[in-house]
Amino acid sequence: MKPFLFLRPIIPGLTEYEYRELIDLALEYGVEGVVAGSLRVTRRIIDYLRDAGLDVGEVLRRIKIPIEKMKPGIQYDVYTSDIKSEIARYTRSKGLIFYRFSVDGGSLSFIFIDSSSPPSASQRLLSPRPLYGSCSILVA
DSSP states (O other), X not given: OOEEEEEEOOOTTTHHHHHHHHHHHHHHXXXXXXXXXXXXXXXXXXXXXXXXXXXXXXXXXXXXXXXXGOOTTOOEEOOOHHXXXXXXXXXXXXXXXXXXXXXXXXXXXXXXXXXXXXXXHHHHHHOSOOSXXXXXXXXX
């Protein structure tokens, strides 16, 4: 079995400050790679992130439509390619395999380990309850 870290969603304003710690911790647990997943948001998800204490300014700057024009229940892509590229470079520098999209790891079965916030990365990785993201260990 080959375990992978399933790092998703990439939340601008949060993930770029935590991914190194998460990957390093997952490496200690023997992962062989990382699968990254982008963020899609609705107005409700943005409100949820804000209520959870996240400064959503960076998320809002990365959506192609102003929040005032978002239609209820419609998901909008959040631009994260630059953060994914940083994660890919770091992952590969650690000698790990990197999948750019969650669907790339779709043939792998997975076990949820977690990614709650704001606790530390290690607490999120080991907690049984995801809040607004998930960070999982995938096992092939």
